[in-house]
Amino acid sequence: MILLASLIWMPFVFSQQIEIKGTITNLVGKPIPNTIIIASSTQNESDIIAFYSSQDDGKYQLIIKENSKLDSLWLVIKHIAYETTKVKIQTKNITKNFKLTEKLEQLDEVLLKSQKKIEIKGDTITYNVKGIKAKKDYTIEDVINRIPGVTINENGQIKYEDKPISHLYINGVDLLEGRYNIATQGIPADAVKEIDIMKKHNHERIKIGRTESDDVAFNLKIKEGVGLVFGSIKGDLGVPIFTGLVEGTPIYLKDNFQNISSFKSNNTGKTLRSVGSSLTTGELNILSIKLNKTNTIRPPDINGVILSDKYWLDNNSYSITNDALHKISDSILLKWNINYVNELSEIEKKSSSTFIVNNDSSIVINRSKNQLRNQRLQFGINQELNKQNFYAKNNTILEYHDNSGNENSILNNNNIRANYENYDLRINNTTLLKTVISKDNILQSGLLVEYNSKSENLLVVPPVFESVFDDNIINDITIQNIEINEFNIGGYSTYDFKLLNLDWNINQKVQYNKSNFESDLRALPNSNTENFPLSSDYMFNRFISKSKIETKFNIGKLRLKWRVSADFTNFNNKEEKDASIKQNESFFFIQPFASARYKINTKWNLGISYSEDNRISDFSKLYPAVVLENYNSLVQNPEIINKTKSQVVSPFLNYSNILKSFFFNIKGRFLQTESEVTFVNQLNDDGFIFTEVVERPNTIKDVSFNLNLSKGFLGSFNSNLSYLYSYTENDLFFNNEFLNTLNTRHGINFNLSFDNGSWYALEYDARITIGSSELPTNKVDNSNFFQTVDLDFYTSSSTRLNFGLESTRTSTSTNNEINRNTLFNMSFFYKPSKKTHLKASLINIFNSNFFTSTNSRANFISTSQFSLRPRQFTIGFTYSL
């Protein structure tokens, strides 16, 4: 009996599992999921023995696993929207259901609100500088580095969460644009009160289709009343020739006014031609209406090829710029800028050009010493009105260029000297407007007005092309004068909207251009004015209207885009000195474009596009005068307005496998261009060329194929290989012979880099080009092999040693010579502090004098050799104020 009893009793004593289950419902019997059921020894749940969260059907199940000595326990039933229930039960298997009462409370109850480390006011995160500044931070760059998410590179580039910022605003305005490292390395930390990271910031406050800026903006708020002057100074000094570089950039800021000046001067091979801040919008629609800057007479050639400027640019340059900004109110901004650049460059060149005509070839050898001085004075003023639903910007720019130079050549044993002059005055005014039409649709419009006046002169001694002049006098000089006056007015409107679930864009452009071309070509001392075509007075009137519609949409994995443009052009031109030349014609074209892209999966991706482009001659291809373009080149445009039609088909295929670090990309291009004219060239034994254009249809076929491969291996190595093949077929007339030329080109580009983060890094780059021109009875080949090697040693955290070399090997099949050149350089960099930077460099270590390269096109091959700067040792420093 006792045994039986104990048998029955034992499960209760040694049982380790008690199950409590049930259903939780509301007062009307609807199950309540996500209810917390807690089993505790005390009423206030100080120890939790078991817990459960009710399921969708309201059911719960508690397993009390412990060998609990408790006879009873508390069940606490909790739910965020219902009143808590507490019940004491016996510790045994039971089923207990609960009916919960809803809580009655207010909407949006706040259960916790504590101090957040990052204060977000509206859409700006603000950091108080005092709070994040450390004692040793003397420039604001160091303080910015403490903000979470921010890293700063050695060159001062600020990155916010791995993406570089490009807008650093000071007191809410962006004067410095991309040059902000001048400010961060110069502004002392004490002058800044707060740093904002602008979130919902859009430089143009209303929403627009696409903006140029795509980076995070920082805003430094300078303490009120603090006037700051800071900036940087840079200098280099070199031997053996006295070479130097000086650059200074002082910046002045106070409240709503900011000013940045810079002065630069050097003769170390650093070009300053592009210096000068541009206040133009850079807006694509305006750029397409603007007139192109073209030269009728070619300026003296002072350019080397392939190599970096520092090896060959023989210059004397200086520039002064000043940019100022006034913040008139929260929404009105005024900027003005003035800059002046003066650069004198010289080069010594030797070129040997071979022209092939069926069974014969002509060689032209030219040794020249060229010089060109570029001078530019520019003034610009810019006003911006920036409101919630409306944005307007107006720019006015005044530019004056004064370029002069000369070429001293020995052309096939003839000594020739040519003097060049070019004066150019340009004024333009652009207005941009953006307004919101309906909820999210924005209308953008622009207006451009411009006026240009240019004067070009070329003086050649001894006289050239004498056969065109109708006299028997012995001449001294050939002189070409050109004067061009242009007036242009244009406008556009573009509208983005959504219709039938597709994205649409419509764009309308209108432009009217009136130009006058006056030219005079004569030989002196004959003072009689020549007749047409040596003298010309050409009036040009053109009206253009372009209407475009574009849409893009997706069908599953396929992305499609198409576009159609209807272009209308009307000309009303005439030559005052020859009544028979009148061009009054209109042209209308439909230009289609379509593309499709299909993403098969994360690895494969392919697509194809087709476009048709119809063009008509521009002003520079229409003036009918005979022009001396260069001392050895005489050109005449056709009397007709030429139409060219191009059709392009481009397919592509991509594969990428990230796990294997392997990517490849293949693309092809099939281009066919039909033109109504053909170029006719006449070359004589002295190396003089006369080019005219005849009305004869001409088709150019171009097939190219490009393959790119990239593979990483052994962890730190990375390699890239690309191969380009192109084939072009076209016709030309040369020395009264018709030539059908086939040009093939193979290009291989190989790049290898190694960097495992340690004290050295290597980069190697090789470029091979093999070209071949096939003519009816000849074939000419040429090859170019260019290599660069860059080796870096990071000898300590503040020093770096660099070795580099650039090498070429060129050859052509018409010449037995193989030209080889190698240039070596080395540099040492030392950065003792944040504000100072020192550099020592030795360029062209083995003092090479010349550099050779080759080029071939259609029926001619040219090999050029140009002079290099001699070996140079330079010491430089950069210091931030």
Add this chain to the structure above:
Amino acid sequence: MNYAKLMKNFIVFAVLIVSYSSFSQNRVAKQSDLKVVYEFNYKKFVELDNVRTANTILINKKDEALFTFDKMIRLDSLQQFRPLESNEAMLYRSPYFFLIKRKNKEISHYETIGNDLLKFSDTVGLNWNLVNEEKLINTYRCKKATLNFLGRNWIAWYTTKIPVSAGPYKFFGLPGLIINIQDTENIFEFTAVEIKKGTYGIDSNIKNYFVSEGGEKFYDIEKKEFFKIKTKYYEMSLNERLKYMNREKKEGIYSFDIKSTTGEKVRTNRKSKARNFIEHYKDEK
């Protein structure tokens, strides 16, 4: 006549009261959504000690929960109405771009690696170890619980005063809301700084929370493959990453060469610094 009018008014009045109370009952019933702002403190790189901060949001509803970064929630409120501008994509950059959606024990993990939108599904069962310790955090009395999950050891503090079995990231299943959770190596920490009750929406179009080029969609892959790609991506150098992100552009493969005017060189081919990830994924062979 007076009585009839009075009766009519009374009926109208009664109807109004009844409808109002039933209406207000409906209003009360809807307010059980919870929105918690968790301050997320983390050490991004293995070898650097500086701690970064970001705000993350947990939205807990009756049927599902969503956890992601505050900036991504803002991206969603923008993209629900209009497409993103290219500069806004940079302004709303989050330290990481991931989003966790949970329905009971089913977790959907959405994340961008480079420009790709990837997603994987997982079922988690968390074995919490309740510890009899209490601490006051941000005015709430919290109890302790420990867990080994995602390759790390975690210490969580939860409060039963808010009886919601939820928490940040993929943490859930305690008898109360997790107020603070930290891993034992002090690399990651979530702390609730704001808790609100109300009605909150979860956008069913998850793409709106992310920055993506139009037409892209989330690719569903295996969890194992996801972590392989993620590990590989974050090991790549700047140049490699640029190539990878632009691999589909028909222009081909890009590379970076950055040198400043002072001669400083940015090492674009160097392998990236090792990073810390919440999920310490080990390849189970």
